[in-house]
Amino acid sequence: MRIKIKNLSHSFIGNDGKMKRVLSHVDFDDDISTLSLIGPSGGGKSTLLRILGGLITPTEGEVYVECKSTGFVFQQNGLFKHWTGLENITIPLEKVYGYTHDEADDRAKELLDRFGLLKDASKRPSQLSGGQQQRIAIARAVASRPDLLFLDEPTSALDPEYTVEVLDMIDELKDEGLNFVIVTHEMGFAKQACEKTGFLGYPPNSHGARFLEVGKSKDVFENPKDPLVKGFLDKILMW
Amino acid sequence: MVLRSNLTKTLNAFLASLLVIILVWISVLRLGVAFDFSFVVEFRQRIWQGFLMTVAISLAGFVLSLFIGIVAALLQNGKILFLKYISIIYINFIRGTPLIMQIYLFYYIIGTAWGVENRFLSGVLILSIFEGAYIAEIIRGGIQGLDPTQLEAAKAVGFSRSQTVKLVVIPQLVARTLPPLVGQFSSIIKDSSLLSIIAVIELTQTMREISALNFRLFESYLFLGLLYLCLTIPLAMIGKALERYYNFEG
Numbered sequence A: 001m002r003i004k005i006k007n008l009s010h011s012f013i014g015n016d017g018k019m020k021r022v023l024s025h026v027d028f029d030d031d032i033s034t035l036s037l038i039g040p041s042g043g044g045k046s047t048l049l050r051i052l053g054g055l056i057t058p059t060e061g062e063v064y065v066e067c068k069s070t071g072f073v074f075q076q077n078g079l080f081k082h083w084t085g086l087e088n089i090t091i092p093l094e095k096v097y098g099y100t101h102d103e104a105d106d107r108a109k110e111l112l113d114r115f116g117l118l119k120d121a122s123k124r125p126s127q128l129s130g131g132q133q134q135r136i137a138i139a140r141a142v143a144s145r146p147d148l149l150f151l152d153e154p155t156s157a158l159d160p161e162y163t164v165e166v167l168d169m170i171d172e173l174k175d176e177g178l179n180f181v182i183v184t185h186e187m188g189f190a191k192q193a194c195e196k197t198g199f200l201g202y203p204p205n206s207h208g209a210r211f212l213e214v215g216k217s218k219d220v221f222e223n224p225k226d227p228l229v230k231g232f233l234d235k236i237l238m239w
Numbered sequence B: 001m002v003l004r005s006n007l008t009k010t011l012n013a014f015l016a017s018l019l020v021i022i023l024v025w026i027s028v029l030r031l032g033v034a035f036d037f038s039f040v041v042e043f044r045q046r047i048w049q050g051f052l053m054t055v056a057i058s059l060a061g062f063v064l065s066l067f068i069g070i071v072a073a074l075l076q077n078g079k080i081l082f083l084k085y086i087s088i089i090y091i092n093f094i095r096g097t098p099l100i101m102q103i104y105l106f107y108y109i110i111g112t113a114w115g116v117e118n119r120f121l122s123g124v125l126i127l128s129i130f131e132g133a134y135i136a137e138i139i140r141g142g143i144q145g146l147d148p149t150q151l152e153a154a155k156a157v158g159f160s161r162s163q164t165v166k167l168v169v170i171p172q173l174v175a176r177t178l179p180p181l182v183g184q185f186s187s188i189i190k191d192s193s194l195l196s197i198i199a200v201i202e203l204t205q206t207m208r209e210i211s212a213l214n215f216r217l218f219e220s221y222l223f224l225g226l227l228y229l230c231l232t233i234p235l236a237m238i239g240k241a242l243e244r245y246y247n248f249e250g
Helices: A045-052 A085-097 A101-114 A130-143 A160-175 A187-193 A217-222 A227-236 B006-031 B038-042 B044-077 B081-096 B099-113 B119-144 B148-156 B161-198 B203-214 B217-245
Strands: A002-013 A019-031 A034-038 A060-065 A070-073 A148-152 A179-183 A196-201 A210-216
Touching: A002 A045, A019 A045, A019 A196, A019 A210, A034 A045, A034 A187, A045 A060, A045 A148, A045 A179, A070 A130, A070 B148, A085 A101, A085 A130, A085 B161, A101 A130, A130 A148, A130 A160, A160 A179, A160 A187, A187 A217, A196 A217, A196 A227, A210 A217, A210 A227, B038 B044, B038 B217, B044 B081, B044 B119, B044 B161, B044 B203, B044 B217, B081 B119, B099 B119, B099 B161, B119 B161, B148 B161, B161 B203, B161 B217, B203 B217
Parallel strands: A034 A179, A034 A196, A070 A148, A148 A179
Antiparallel strands: A002 A019, A002 A060, A196 A210
16 A cells, blocks of 8 residues: 655644644555554654544645545543444434444444443443553444555553554454554554554754654664664664 | 532531521511511402513513524524624623613603503513523523534435424534523513513512502512522422533533
8 A cells, every 4th residue: 555755744832832843744655454653752753643633634634544534542531522432323324325334333342342431331431441442443444345444552641461462353353454643652563563663853953853764663773874773673672 | 529428518508598587587686677478368359460460571681682683693603694784783782781781761662652551561572672682692601512513414414404403403402492591581580670660560560569559678578589599499490400411521
């Protein structure tokens, strides 16, 4: 699946009322099946993911993603709070994808059953654990069978035990051929489960992040060429 | 949190009620009045009419103030600066001054300058202008409390703008604002009693007139209180029930 990013920059108005540039002249052109975006906090990973997912329009530059439909999973609170887990999946299928109520119900229950979530289907998000919420959010995002899934730090608000169950689910979907782009701090997952990895960071004397290194995950983690990437990975992989 | 048994709860509720009743009873004894509620039967027609008038004014006031409140909240959140400031001036003036002053002031403006002779109509207008400012704050709080991620999620699942408003924004706004709005309705019922000063013949004014005839001040106001409680206690219970029903913020 081709993703092309050409001279992309993005700024927004920060809390202090000043314009803040997060991405500066980002370029990318590659075929990917699974891609992880890693890098320091505030490095524009989530912003880039939102741009790729069509949730925000970049200030400058062009983005091209070769797919018909996408799904998106947020860090937290992405499920609609006033609906049950089941409704979170069925209502978008009915309202956006034109499923009948029964078709949507069947599809949702099939997914929830597969991931052991059926017994919690009638609960609202506030009654579910963070891990259950994220797995239902992933089920919702894949329910319409999108070509590509975007995941924005899907486990960073979770306890370790829940993190594992969410990452397992993503890995299982990957084995069935799901393509995804994930922003993550789980370096083990990025290295082992993602075909490619892109490191977003601030080059010296720059006012916005861009890709410092992109390549096969194994290469990026084991032989980073960029000194900033190497420094970052050495530091965080020390423990 | 300490879990208490139902028995302990009932016992304490009983003791608290008993204390209140004893205190009232002692006060009554000290006043040296003998209870005589026979006027209630005698004036039942007038009391009933006053009661209905209070209900009518409150209902009309609630509907109109809800409309004013929504408009004011939208203007305050809106992009047109001129209208935004009008809304801010309105809300701050109303919330910063007492209702009784506004009743006198607006009664002159609405009644005399604009020629609204009907007391019911001017009463409803004055009350709605007052309560609208409070409702605007409730709505504004509800809008501000909407989680931006919920709106992003609506975009991510592919909802159109109108679907987002219909399926996500309004249901969540209703859930957040309905319990406090019920509380505000209760306030409207109580605040409507102040309209008695411009001689709107609602419940309080009716009781004032009756007590002026028979000098049964104590019983009149006690009974008046009971009648207001008949309206406000069920509302408080509805408000609590709604709060529980909509408790999904977590």
